[in-house]
Amino acid sequence: MNMPKGPARSVISTHPVVRRLVDELGAGLAGADGAPGVITDVVIVEPGDRLDGLADALVLAVGARGDEAVALVRSAAEAGAAAVAVRGEVPTPEVRAAAVDAGITVLGVPDGLRWDTVAAEARAVLGAGGAGAADRHGDLFSLAQTVATLTRGVVSVEDSAHRVLAYSTNGGEADELRRRSILGRTCPEPYLALLREEGVYRRVRSGDEIVEVAARPELGVRRRLVAGINAGGRPLGTLWVQEGHQPLAERADEALRGAARLAASQLVDHYFQGDSSARLSSRAGLAHGLLTGRFEASALAAHLGIGPTAAASVVAVDLRTPDAGEGTGSGDVRLAEAVGIVSVHAAAYRRNALVAVACGQIYAMLPESGPAPTDAEEESLARWAADLVTALRRHTGTPVQAVVAGTAARLDDIPAVKLRGYRALGLLARNPERAVATHRTLTAALLVRDVLELLGTRTDIRHPGVAALLDHDRAQGSELARSLLRYLDGFGDVAAVAKELNVHPNTLRYRVRKAAAVTGLDLDDPEHRLAATLHLRYAAEGETAGCPGGQPWPTNAVR
Incomplete structure (x- = not known):
């Protein structure tokens, strides 16, 4: 039999116990490639002990060296053990050869490492459900x-x-x-x-x-x-x-x-x-209650170390994780890791920062020591949010976006600001290349979205001419409505809009005249233009805006 040479650290085991002992405690690794897959117990044995009941166990061979270690490795493998730990950071060639021959993993325990430490580390990993204390x-x-x-x-x-x-x-x-x-x-x-x-x-x-x-x-x-x-x-x-x-x-x-x-x-x-884990869970629950308004803010303030009359800025974050092709467990792990990253960043920015998760999004609440922040301070907060998004994108691999939702004048107002952040993130999703926005920069777009949603609740408010134009496009396979909306959005700049639509300017002029004829709109009248813009925008965006009853844009139109 050819004896293996060197420490054989290239042998990889996927089991958390083995990874912990190798990575953190300096144990050597040798033996069967890829083993073990399962470890359910840690058993301490000495030379001469009767080896039974070792199925899927990590065996700690205390006091076994030389021929005794070789014999114990072979006997442990026959008894069904998953792995054996022997003294010596690099197992001897004889021990490694026995491990390969028996199809078992052998760990070499450094001389300075106590056996009770090895046992405690291994049992800590098993006690954490296989995740390990560090997970x-x-x-x-x-x-x-x-x-x-x-x-x-x-x-x-x-x-x-x-x-x-x-x-x-x-x-x-x-x-x-x-x-x-x-x-x-x-x-x-x-x-x-x-x-x-x-x-x-x-x-x-x-x-x-x-x-x-x-x-x-x-x-x-x-x-x-x-x-x-x-x-x-x-x-x-x-x-x-x-x-x-x-x-x-x-x-x-x-x-x-x-x-x-x-x-x-x-x-x-x-x-x-x-119990620090219970304390953290309690704090997270209180932060969630503050975010959603489930508890009275003044009662929570003292517990969380925040003044009851303090203002608080809110930053909303969405990881933009994929909806399909990924298990729920991996998504939960990614969210938990992201919450940790947001918490560290937020605490560095503001000592008494709070972080909570709601609706699958992460919200950082940053209590202010004084009045509402100035424009310059809001710009500073936006830069902080941009740095946070950069870190999250790097570590999660998803197109994370964030919105500086604004400042609640009192803690009781945080839920309203949170809602603004939630709505703003929904709007920002339509522009995935934009990493960060402030509620102030999105105010106009949110106002339009509110009007579109209002139109969705009032089906009686429609312009009959625009409805006729949409019906015409569906029947004819034309795109007069789309061209008219782009023309109105472009302030009548025929050259620019024609270039955007990739048509000749004369083609655009014809479409606009035709649309005006079908609708009966007077495009010189500002109220006609506004009514047409709202109705056309509702038709184009009704579904993405979440407007009930929204009439979708003609699907057979040439785009």
């Missing part, structure tokens, strides 16, 4: 993963005693310091001494400053950014972003600042032994 939404692991996505870095969260509470999954990009911190669940003391000497902790505990910590190649340490997690002047912990194989994102510091603000409430729960 659970609404906790520090999820927040760390969101920050890693936004910064292109390797993220970890520490409490005030420098214990590692959560971290992102970033494959092999972790440096030696991060590996040692995760293995020991705390930052090594020599490096802590350097940080204290440089005043890093003093600086991050004094406010929102993002501190850069230079790389130290001689210590196996890459460049880092760190933010303090503080609440009410009390330091609760730190949030770290380590530079991986590529430079950190341009605005990594802003993402880090927002995430540190979001992490504060979760670390409060950590210190007081609370």
Whole structure:
């Protein structure tokens, strides 16, 4: 038999337990390609133990080395185990050969990694339903993963005693310091001494400053950014972003600042032994109640840390996810990831920002410290929304759009502003290349949409001449109505409209004269022109405007 050579890390397992142990704890990987598909239990065994009841188990071979490890791998495979973990980051050639021959995956556990840590990590992944601690939404692991996505870095969260509470999954990009911190669940003391000497902790505990910590190649340490997690002047912990194989994102510091603000409430729960996931769910529910008007705003304000008379700007976001060809589960995951990204961006922009989901759209509520924002401040908010859309488009792969819906003078007015955002997003969907708009720039278009919807509720308000023109186009296969509408929209500029319709100017003039004859309209009369424009626009857009009873544009017309 040919012995495998090298660490054999090219062998890939899709199981979350194996991915976690390899990516985050530095375990080596060898054995049968693609295995295991299922792991349902973690079992600790020693040489000489009777191996039974191991179906689909990850076996931790404690104390087994050399020939004992080879024998245990073979026996575990015969007992139905899914994988075996043995001591040594790179399994010996004999162990790897036995694994390939038996068709089982073998993990090599580094010498510095405790067996109880391996067991705890594996069981944490299984306990999370196979998703892994880092994939659970609404906790520090999820927040760390969101920050890693936004910064292109390797993220970890520490409490005030420098214990590692959560971290992102970033494959092999972790440096030696991060590996040692995760293995020991705390930052090594020599490096802590350097940080204290440089005043890093003093600086991050004094406010929102993002501190850069230079790389130290001689210590196996890459460049880092760190933010303090503080609440009410009390330091609760730190949030770290380590530079991986590529430079950190341009605005990594802003993402880090927002995430540190979001992490504060979760670390409060950590210190007081609370349930942070329940707290986050409660906060999300209260934010949704504020957005939709289900609860009295003044009662919520104190709980959410917002003044009851505060104004609040609202930004509405739609991911524009595809309706077909995608499972509901993947859509839900994408929405949850997007909510995390919006939350980090919003917290960086405004400390007491709230984010909620309604009607499949994401709404950021940004309480104002003073009166309603000025025009310049609204432009600043629009630029922030544009940066947010850029980040969401990059990470979701969908044509995300956003609308700055305006400012609610009081928290009680947020539902009305939310409705404006919802309607504006519906209008913006017709212009997919436009990423961001403000309600102010869409006011005229929304007014026209309102009038069209009103026409839909009053079927008795119709111009008989325009109705006759639409019937004529249906019967003749002509497009007199379309040409007349373009002519009216173009202020009678025959040359420009003819070019748009790709016809000769004389052809357009003929169509307009013919349309006037069929309808009896006097196109020199402004009221006639306005009535014709509204009726024609309703016919052309009635269906997309959601107008009940809208008479669709002739489908047999040449377009």
